[in-house]
Amino acid sequence: MALMSLDVTRRSASTSAAPSVRSGAIPDVAKLIDVSRCIGCKACQAACMEWNDLRDEVGTNLGTLQNPQDLTDRSWTVMRFYEQEVGDRGLQWLIVKDGCLHCEDPGCLRACPAPGAIVQYANGIVDFQQDRCIGCGYCQTGCPFDVPRFSARDQKAYKCTLCSDRVAVGLEPACVKTCPTQALSFGSKADMRDLADERVRELRERGLGQAAIYDPAGVKGTHVVYVLPHGDPGLYRLPAKPEVSPLVAFWRGGVAKTLGVLTMVGVVVAGIFHYMKVGPMEVDEHEEGRRP
Amino acid sequence: MTNHWVDIKNADVVLVMGGNPAEAHPCGFKWVVEAKAHNKAKLVVVDPRFTRTAAVADLYAQLRPGTDIAFLGGVIRHLLEKDAIQKAYVLAYTNASFLVSDGFEFQDGVFSGYDEAGRKYDRGTWTYQKGPDGFVKSDPTLQDPRCVYQLMKAHYARYTPRMVAETTGVPEDLFAKVCDAIASTAAPDRTMTSLYALGWTQHSVGSQNIRAMAMIQLLLGNMGMAGGGVNALRGHSNIQGLTDLGLLSDLLPGYLTLPKENEAEYAKYVETRTLKPLRPGQMSYWQNYAKFHVSLMKAFYGKAATKENDWAYDWLPKLDKVYDILTVFHLMSQGKVNGYVCQGFNPLASIPHKAKLVEGLSKLKFLVTIDPLVTETSNFWQNHGDLNPVEPSKIMTEVFRLPSSCFAEEDGSLVNSGRTLQWHWKAAEPPGEAKNDPEIVAGLFTRIRALYAKEGGTVPEPILNLTWDYRIPTRPAGEELAREFNGKALADLPDPKDRTKTLAKEGEQLATFAHLQDDGTTSCGNWLFCGAFTQAGNMMARRDTSDPSGLGVYPGWGFSWPANRRVLYNRASCDPSGKPWDPRRKLVWWTGAKWAGNDVPDMRPDAKPEEGVGPFIMNPEGVGRLFGADKMADGPFPEHYEPFESPIANPFHAKVGPNPAARIYAPDRDMLGAPGEFPYAATTYRVTEHFHFWTKHARIPSVLQPESFVELDEVLAQKKGIRSGDRIVVRSKRGKIVAKAVVTKRIRPLRVGGKEVHTVGIPIHWGFEGLTRPGYITNSLTPFVGDANTQTPEFKAFLVDVEKAPAGVA
DSSP states (O other): OOOTTSOEEEETTOOSOOTTOOOSSOOOEEEEEEGGGOOOOOHHHHHHHHHTTOOOOOOOOOSSSOSSSSOBTTBSOEEEEEEEEOGGGOEEEEEEEESOOOBSSOHHHHHOOSTTSEEEETTSOEEEOGGGOOOOOHHHHHOTTOOOEEOTTTOOEEOOOTTHHHHHTTOOOHHHHHOTTSOEEEEEHHHHHHHHHHHHHHHHHTTOTTOEEEOOGGGTOBSEEEEETTOOGGGGTOOSSOOOOHHHHHHHSHHHHHHHHHHHHHHHHHHHHHHHHHOSOOOOHHHHHHOO | OOSOTGGGGGOSEEEEESOOHHHHOTTTTHHHHHHHHHHOOEEEEEESSOOTTGGGOSEEEEOOTTOHHHHHHHHHHHHHHTTOSOHHHHHHHBSTTBBBOTTOOEETTEETTEETTTTEEOGGGSSBOBOTTSSBOBOTTSOSTTBHHHHHHHHHTTOOHHHHHHHHOOOHHHHHHHHHHHHGGGSTTOOEEEEEOHHHHSSTTHHHHHHHHHHHHHHTTOTTSTTOSEEEOOSSTTHHHHHHTTOSTTEEGGGEEOOBTTOOOHHHHHHHHSOOOSSTTOOOGGGGHHHHHHHHHHHHHGGGOOTTTGGGGGGSOOBSSOOOHHHHHHHHHTTOOOEEEEESOOHHHHSSOHHHHHHHHHTOSEEEEEESSOOTGGGTTSOOGGGSOOOGGGOOOEEEEEEBOOGGGSOEEEEOTTSEEEEEOOOSOOOTTOBOHHHHHHHHHHHHHHHHHHHOOSSOHHHHTSOOOOSSTTSOOHHHHHHHHHOEESSOEEETTEEEEEEEOTTOBOSOGGGOOSSSSEEOSOGGGTTSEETTEEGGGOBOOOOTTSSSOOTTBSEETTTTOSSTTGGGGBOTTSOBSOTTSOOEEEOSSSEEESSOOSSOTTOOGGGOOOSBTTSTTBSBOSSOGGGSTTOSSOOOOBOSSOSSOOSSOTTOOBOTTSEEOHHHHTTOOOTTTSOEEEEEEOOTTOOTTTGGGSHHHHHHSOSOEEEEEHHHHHHHTOOTTOEEEEEETTEEEEEEEEEETTSOOEEETTEEEOEEEEEOOOOSSSSSOOOOOGGGSSOOEEOTTTOOBOOSOEEEEEEEOOTTOO
8 A cells, every 4th residue: 555645653674663653643543343233244345345446256155154255365354154152142143344453563563574564554554565575474473363365466465454545535444434234433543442332331231241342452452443242252253362472572572683683693703713713614625526 | 114214213123024134125224223222122033044134133033934924913912912002093093993794704714705716705795884874883992793803803812822833933932022022012102113025025925914014013003103114125226116106017107006807987997996985084095096097197198188088098908817927927838928028127037936937938939138237037048057958949039138227327216115216317328239228118119109100000099199208209318207207287277275376387397196186187107206306396306414303204305205205104103182192203293273293294284183084094994904804815814824835734724724815827736845745944035245136247246145055954954964065956846956055053943833844045146147156046946826915926935855966966
């Protein structure tokens, strides 16, 4: 996505801050997914394909109403359908809109070794810049929600952009625009939290005492927030306590960097000592002669 | 809909039965979500499958396909036994107190007057007792054993919770919960809306399914109320407009009816339809039939329709029978139809018993299809392997395909389920050679007219005299057609209250159907649409989003028939004295001098409450009918009849299984399957990702639901060794399909008629054309049986067998 109109606060594999962050003026944004209002109509999937000009393959039916079966480089959101017995409420058909949650502390960005291939804007949106992507796959390892997908065509990673191009000009994401039942809402993070609180209160009044907000602290909160009528994230196949893998933290964090630098310095020093002690490596003539 | 889409938000209970709006009407479903969020409404879903509507419901009950009347009859019994009815409403606004003729009875599963050989009823005894004054007798104490209330109570006494469970499969405790939710709306300040669609109409008892709900809503006092009503969610965009404009074989525009063969005389035709009041002082609005009819004939024939020639009555076709879709294809299969013009219609995919349809289409001399997309019907002669195993060399039918435009490629109006006419504007030019439908029809008409003019022929008058004064005769504009159906004054119309004024001057567009005349001084193509395009302009194009009442009336948005009224029978939202039953839902009221309010009152404006003019102004009784009298072909009270193919005997009367007055042709009787060979109860439906057989031509919906599938329960799947994703063969007596299995917890085996019955759910959307994976046409399976009143086919309940497809079967 074009960066020109956006304020980048964080870039992958870069320590320097982006030059043009306007301070104070840009609120955190969030999309609210109220599962209790979702009817699984897939209009959000259609809108996502329309706006982002994505056309996935016409697949097959694998024994479920879910289609496409999974997120792909051309399906940035899919509705997942779970038939679930929930205590004394009996059978529930839980329909969960899957896609990027736009973590405040994005594991993908932290894992990414390509400078500027993953950025986070001042409004919180995490976006992939395919022109800088090197196709290493570390973003997949870094993501606690298994969201980024690789394109077999250009070897680059793709995922939901939260319609950063629309948001940059004051529009809501395409999925939110099209949702017929207001299961999706969009606004400032604070407003969405307030709305989520209201929805949870209503659900509890209706007898859904476990209703809860999903805005996991392990990634410092997300810019896609769920209202889960039955509360337990496990019912919706959402990780209960998502966090960026310690390996990623280690790999991209200060300790690993220091260790890496120390190792490199060590190798150089060892080389010098080796040279001083043994002298230059010489090839004896006998071996030379045996070369084909 | 008696009410309208936005009005759903006013409901306290939303009962979805016979429909699946979250999937088939997702945009309208927003108002159900609104009702839940802002009105704390309870959503109750009763359906053979746990649908996406059920996924957001507060209460769900799974019933066996085709047992809705058993369920609703049980609800009626519950309401009457517990006296959970709105008494004052029932007394004042229904025929509960009316006395019924002594000859009427119901015994052993049939009503009085049954003619077994003709499969029809003589309805002579299904009438009211009349007094010497010619008006219906009544007993306001409701004690007379012949009053409607007592007869109804006796009729539904058999529908005990145990019988309901035994028939529908809904356990007694769950049924009681649903009944309690429904009964809670008997209070004057609580309403229930009933949302239904083709899940009710597509049965051999389809019309009676809806009547049963109408009775419940009358008993609860929910008709005419904001948040109430019986609401048909129409299955296609503008299908409401189709019926309004009379595009059924026995109708004229505005629900006027075509004469029958034995109605040779105009005077008799009009007299039969000019319904006299059955109770003193009632409006009986069909008394105006002649005004609507004469104005229609003036729209058709202009100056050629005169008083002397009975307004060209002789030029109207006189029906020997109703030419519904089943009859036409039955005649076609017998080689009795030469040509078929198929406009915006894909019968090969949409009508039951595909094999019979192919047989019929193959016997035509010519077939014309007018459609924006390639349809299976237009390619019925092509061999597509097992999907369409025909031999093209043996089919002589000549097929003409006339490509038409889509709605966004033309100006025009659409009528939504809530009876609102909304104008839309062309957004793009049609592609290639496509023309819009009026242009295609005008092209055909002008050529046919030229042939008649040149060659004469039998009865050329109806063609030669037809009004065709469009600016470009081969291209009538949408606006011209809209002005025509609204109607205009053909002479100055003096105001009867003040002869110095006029209602309209010659040539002016009419403001309301109240101005229509039966003397030839007005023309009107559809009296119900009168007011849509007035002298003030195109009312359908209005887009005022103000809603002063907060009840979602939006009086300045588009135009709703009749008379821009948003809630029908809204007089019934007030008590007999003219005061709203519920101060939170004030639609209309009596001001002391006239009827006024937030909606257009459904009442003569100056009818004082003490005059006792009933709110159901189209009925000669002035009240709603709990007893249907002689209006229905199959009985004054809805009765449970089994589908024509049923896994069990009728628990109510084993000897009378299916509806004794429903339509079935003899050869199709032999094509019915028995439960021994076809043990599973099947039903067909749409899924949200597709619209009928259209969207499979578009890439995105094809991605979202790419391949045909069949839903079945886990127990049946295990018994048959079927796993989700396997290919399975589904057979009925009439054909087979192969599709992917979706094994689901959302359908459960039911205990009915002393045995376990499995339900098999079959979506309809795939075919041998389009961008999805090619699929079998689901209607290869469905039976060629029709409802007794509408002849709508029984798509929703029949029998099948399923098995895992042998390896290699595609």
